[in-house]
Amino acid sequence: MRIYIESRKKKIENIRKAYPEAEIIDVTSKGTLPFLKFSPFYPIGEIPVPFSEGFYAASIEGIWQGLKVFEGQDIDENKFTISNMKGLKRTVRSFGLPKGHRKGVHGTELLDYISARRQIYIPAYNWALDNNLQIELERLKELGLQKDLVLLDYETNDDIDNPLKPLSHASLIKYRLEGRSLL
Structure with a gap:
């Protein structure tokens, strides 16, 4: 399973060109259910x-x-x-x-x-x-077994120690799906 994080601010056509075979999933507050639930703003x-x-x-x-x-x-x-x-x-x-x-x-x-x-x-x-979010994580795992995943987030920083940019919550999802942790 390959997972990429891209900015939701990019044109979707350009993301599709870069990852033509991938499933593109918006995990921001502008996404749709069920993956909208991954947004830190979502009231779970x-x-x-x-x-x-x-x-x-x-x-x-x-x-x-x-x-x-x-x-x-x-x-x-x-x-x-x-x-x-x-x-x-x-x-x-x-x-x-x-x-x-x-x-x-x-x-x-x-x-x-x-x-x-x-x-x-x-x-x-x-x-x-x-x-x-176990059901939603399982759904992403299933999708990831079929094709690459591109998670859209407003932030793409996955470096916990980089204070210059907010941390991408999509990176936390990515690490979880890959069986890794930032901590």
């Missing part, structure tokens, strides 16, 4: 918030944005409950520069960007893969 529900016993979120992005701390604002637990995939982002423009991610709702430690990827984002995404 009841995802445990890392380092926060008794706290659960509707989406992975809700966790990521909810635990983010800015110069002008601390965490926002309301992000955990958003289930319509809208209004999840918290921006520099609104809140000032990010200071890091709080290590849990009641934590005192602020994690830097890469540490937050390792301790918050990836564990939350892996939890979703393990507990909510």
Whole structure:
């Protein structure tokens, strides 16, 4: 099974030219069911918030944005409950520069960007893969046995330690399908 990650921003015709025999699957919030469920914005529900016993979120992005701390604002637990995939982002423009991610709702430690990827984002995404997305993963495995897969994501960075680009969630899917892990 060969799996490629391409930017959803590329023209689909160009992706089809580059991978003429591949199945192209959009795993972003603009995709369609069932693979839309792989989007970090999708409200798969009841995802445990890392380092926060008794706290659960509707989406992975809700966790990521909810635990983010800015110069002008601390965490926002309301992000955990958003289930319509809208209004999840918290921006520099609104809140000032990010200071890091709080290590849990009641934590005192602020994690830097890469540490937050390792301790918050990836564990939350892996939890979703393990507990909510097994059917969809199995479907991708079946498709991958028949042809190459191209996973479309807005981000294509698969280097967990590269702070210059957001991490591609499609890379987490790819590694899982290949039996590998980023951690």
